[in-house]
Amino acid sequence: MGESRRPLGALFWVCLAFIVLVILAAALANFLPIPSPTAQDYAAINTGPSLHHLLGTDDLGRDLLSRIIFGARVSLVIGFGSIAIGLLIGGTLGLLAGFRGGATDAVINAGSFVILAFPPLLAIVVIVAFWGRSLWKLTLIIGIAAIPQLFRVIRASTMSYANRDFITAARAMGASTRRIIVRELLPNVAPSAISFALVGVAVVIVLEGSLAFLGLSVSLPTPSWGNIIFEGASNNNLQLNPFIALWPALAMFLLLTSLNIVGDRLREHFDVREGGL
Amino acid sequence: MRERTDGGVLLAYLAKRLVELTAVVFLISILAFLLVHLLPGDPSVAILGPFDTPSARAEVLRQLGLNRPLPMQYLTWLGNVLHGNLGRSFLTKQTVATTIGEAFPIDLELVVVSQVLAFAVAIPLALVAARRPNRALDRLATATTFGMLSVPAFILAVLLALVLAVEVHAFPASGFTHLSNGVIPNLKSVALGSIALAAGSVAVYFRLLRSELISTLQEDFITMARAKGLSTRYILMRHALRPSSFSLLASAGINIGSLLTGAFVVEYLFQLPGIGYQIIVSIDSRDYLMVQGMALVVAVAYVLVNFAADLLLGVLDPRVRRG
Numbered sequence: 001m002g003e004s005r006r007p008l009g010a011l012f013w014v015c016l017a018f019i020v021l022v023i024l025a026a027a028l029a030n031f032l033p034i035p036s037p038t039a040q041d042y043a044a045i046n047t048g049p050s051l052h053h054l055l056g057t058d059d060l061g062r063d064l065l066s067r068i069i070f071g072a073r074v075s076l077v078i079g080f081g082s083i084a085i086g087l088l089i090g091g092t093l094g095l096l097a098g099f100r101g102g103a104t105d106a107v108i109n110a111g112s113f114v115i116l117a118f119p120p121l122l123a124i125v126v127i128v129a130f131w132g133r134s135l136w137k138l139t140l141i142i143g144i145a146a147i148p149q150l151f152r153v154i155r156a157s158t159m160s161y162a163n164r165d166f167i168t169a170a171r172a173m174g175a176s177t178r179r180i181i182v183r184e185l186l187p188n189v190a191p192s193a194i195s196f197a198l199v200g201v202a203v204v205i206v207l208e209g210s211l212a213f214l215g216l217s218v219s220l221p222t223p224s225w226g227n228i229i230f231e232g233a234s235n236n237n238l239q240l241n242p243f244i245a246l247w248p249a250l251a252m253f254l255l256l257t258s259l260n261i262v263g264d265r266l267r268e269h270f271d272v273r274e275g276g277l
Numbered sequence: 278m279r280e281r282t283d284g285g286v287l288l289a290y291l292a293k294r295l296v297e298l299t300a301v302v303f304l305i306s307i308l309a310f311l312l313v314h315l316l317p318g319d320p321s322v323a324i325l326g327p328f329d330t331p332s333a334r335a336e337v338l339r340q341l342g343l344n345r346p347l348p349m350q351y352l353t354w355l356g357n358v359l360h361g362n363l364g365r366s367f368l369t370k371q372t373v374a375t376t377i378g379e380a381f382p383i384d385l386e387l388v389v390v391s392q393v394l395a396f397a398v399a400i401p402l403a404l405v406a407a408r409r410p411n412r413a414l415d416r417l418a419t420a421t422t423f424g425m426l427s428v429p430a431f432i433l434a435v436l437l438a439l440v441l442a443v444e445v446h447a448f449p450a451s452g453f454t455h456l457s458n459g460v461i462p463n464l465k466s467v468a469l470g471s472i473a474l475a476a477g478s479v480a481v482y483f484r485l486l487r488s489e490l491i492s493t494l495q496e497d498f499i500t501m502a503r504a505k506g507l508s509t510r511y512i513l514m515r516h517a518l519r520p521s522s523f524s525l526l527a528s529a530g531i532n533i534g535s536l537l538t539g540a541f542v543v544e545y546l547f548q549l550p551g552i553g554y555q556i557i558v559s560i561d562s563r564d565y566l567m568v569q570g571m572a573l574v575v576a577v578a579y580v581l582v583n584f585a586a587d588l589l590l591g592v593l594d595p596r597v598r599r600g
Contacts, residue, residue: 114300119537125556
């Protein structure tokens, strides 16, 4: 009998292509034929779209397309970097706690509840304020904040497999805990973990934007999507040239929607319902 | 084994939650205390900045006891906090407690207005959508709210400011008007911020209530009500809405907690001097004792709101407390 998985659909591939496009543009930004994101063109201040500046310029004559492409780096590094930290630590703990159960599970689970009880934005804002706000510090702080969330998802998913027959069979054949976790559990848990992680990346990108609005993300003039939108909303720029804020807002909206749709479709696709078996 | 009574289960549940609550509050206090030690160099120098006079330094040393072993410092600090002494700003000379007393009502107003707006939109919309699932109206509402989940509050706030304040001049672009200057000017000054905060809630509440309603409408007692010839409208309002609203209530509880702490961006952008705004202003002026005191109070408030929401849910829905 064939697999009766829900098809991913065309929209999934369009969204995935957009995510890949943004990642490629950000990675190859130095090689693209665009001006420097901090270069000021005094002959073109607050201009609309033109051949020289495809999305126009801001109040300092800087190319908006270039600022958006370079700004994507900050959003993507913090977004994917912190979720990678969360997945690595939270995921490992989740697999271990879900498979072992007992005291291991009880201790790690209680710890995750305590961390989840904190208001996340407040904790991040305050720690950034006291400790500093370089790119790697932001990524690390948000990554640590993401650990308990990812732990809980992966633990729950591991538990649903831990007592299946194929795990018992592997155990009976004398497989070590490490082998069972890596070879038997991980491949089954990975799809749902990845779909949850993609939605997590979207949440973190919004968080970076919020921090930028509060002046707590990477320092200017380094562009990030959050601080370009913030610049576009301050100094009367909304009256003079609303596009400074609107273009990066549109870019962020499209990326967030794409991440949410890709995550959502993956979850539906890999969701093995008992009724379908 | 002895059957436990319903009251016994509720008491055990309460006790368990109370122990958790105490542990979390204790941990928050330790973390808030340790924050000052994240400051680079001598914390008293960072805290005082340009106000570094011998008498001010003596005051900081007394407040924090920085020259003594860490556990002793913590106990001194905790003793002060428990007596309501959260410290004093070296910049404005105002006590942290006074600042919180002035700022908190603004947060409360933002939360109440935004949640009233969110419920007023989400509940009728969910009732209409769930009545005919997967038809045009339902699909439109579901797709729109999915899209709204991808619009961060700060982008919505910028769009609202652009359209309603800059282009149309319907609302003031920033600033807070106190209630003593009239109800309408006061509501107008928090309107844009409240709408920006409400939008995210609308999306979450609509999606939750819609799916709960659709599954409730499959139940036998609904079929029974239909067989009795009751109108769809009556069934939706009187039979389906209440059993479908538990998860709505739970998420509203969590949401209100996070709005209390998460209104930072909206308050900062619209210059509404709530606690979020005050924390950011204190960070900008390196007023570290102010940040520490407010963070402690807000974190404890957040935990208490979540605790209350959990408790309420436990009382309303017996399934929760039975685990």
